[in-house]
Amino acid sequence: MSALDGRKIYTPSRLLAEARMVLEENFGSLWLEGEVSNLRHPPSGHIYFSLKDAGAALGGVVFGGERRVRAASCLAEGVKVLVYGRFSAYERSGQCQIVVERIEPLGLGALQQAFDELKKRLEAEGLFAQERKRPIPRMPFTVGLVTSPTGAAVRDLLNVLTRRFPKIGIVVAPCRVQGEGAAAEIAAAIELQNRAGLAEVLIVGRGGGSVEDLWAFNEEPVVRALAESRIPTVSAVGHEVDYTLADYAADLRAPTPSAAAELCVRTEAEILEELEGASLRLRHGLARSAELARARLGELAASESFARPESLVERRRQAVDELGLRLGAAASASAAVARERLAAAGAHLSSLSPLAVLSRGYSVTFDESGKTVADARKVGKGSRIRTVLARGAIVSRVEEKSDGEER
Secondary structure (H helix, E strand, C coil), X not given: CEEECCEEEXXXXXXXXXXXXXXXHHHCEEEEEEEEEEEECCCCCCEEEEEEXXXXXXXXXXXXXXXXXXXXXXXXXXXXXXXXXXXXXXXXXXXXXXXXXXXXXXXXXXXXXXXXXXXXXXXXXXXCCHHXXXXXXXXXXXXXXXXXXXXXXHHHHHHHHHHHCCCCXXXXXXXXXXCCCXXXXXXXXXXXXXXXXXXXXXXXXXXXXXXXXXXXXXXHHHHHHHHXXXXXEEEEECCCCCCCHHHHHCCEECCCHHHHHHHHCCCHHHHHHHHHHHHHHHHHHHHHHHHHHHHHHHHHHHCHHHHCHHHHHHHHHHHHHHHHHHHHXXXXXXXXHHHHHHHHHHHHHHHHCHHHHHCCCCCEEECCCCCECCCHHHCCCCCEEEEECCCCEEEEECCCCCCCCCC
């Protein structure tokens, strides 16, 4: 602080240093309740996050160290926590923060609850089912982007795509990726890409941010648009630790936009190497086929059929003659068997014929009505009967009869 014309003049660092001292003296260590947001784990080993409620957000930091890091194990996006620490200010950023020493979980925050409820409902509809996932084209010539036209993500995507394959076609459907109405714009951009039908794969995403910044990718219109897309989709939302419902609905999840570009498009050198390998395999295959064909042709040229074509006809004629002889013999044998079977059947039928019985001295007697007589009691005296013999018949009148009881 310096004096000029009796005025006190502070520098920003001096003012914030004094403000920090005032905050620490007046508040000291305290308990604070809120919902975790914008959680970050930089390489330094410290943990940074925001602690928020419906009206405000306050930065929080857990400094590195085994005990402190273990205490922060319950930190997760959207989780409600109770933290104990020192209220202070960070001069470099000009922000108030709480330096956390102890953390206790309280439960899920409102956003996390909304996330879990929508995820459960859409999962029950089958929108996240693995069998719905389609393979990403191995060598797309046109890639569609659904992202903000001014964000860092689109620059990363364009840089990686064109660096890996300079001749790649890129179709951008611009949209807002955060804030009110962003979800409807993202869904509309996906549908627009599908109607245009130019892209072979869609990359849908944005760069990193807080849970609130990424929330549009957790909304139902975006999830349904991804699930219903006819073009295979890749979600590329935030950083590797960020998960949204868009990741579950897309055909493939990439940890970052840059990684999505690498997953979708191989380098020109890789493509040329694969084409060269395919060309080499094709040449080897054709050479092998030609070698086998030449060997087969040599065998045919050395065969008797090629030297004397008439021998082939002779062998075929001989085969036909042999078949004819075998057919004739088989027909004769079949006819002999049939004749034997017919004679046996005829003899059997003859033995069963009534005429064969009559030829042995038996006869058949009929009454006046033409019915056979098997019982003497059935005819009366004086009745007229007809007796059939093996040869001829006799007509007579009954004068006397016996009922057979004397036997």
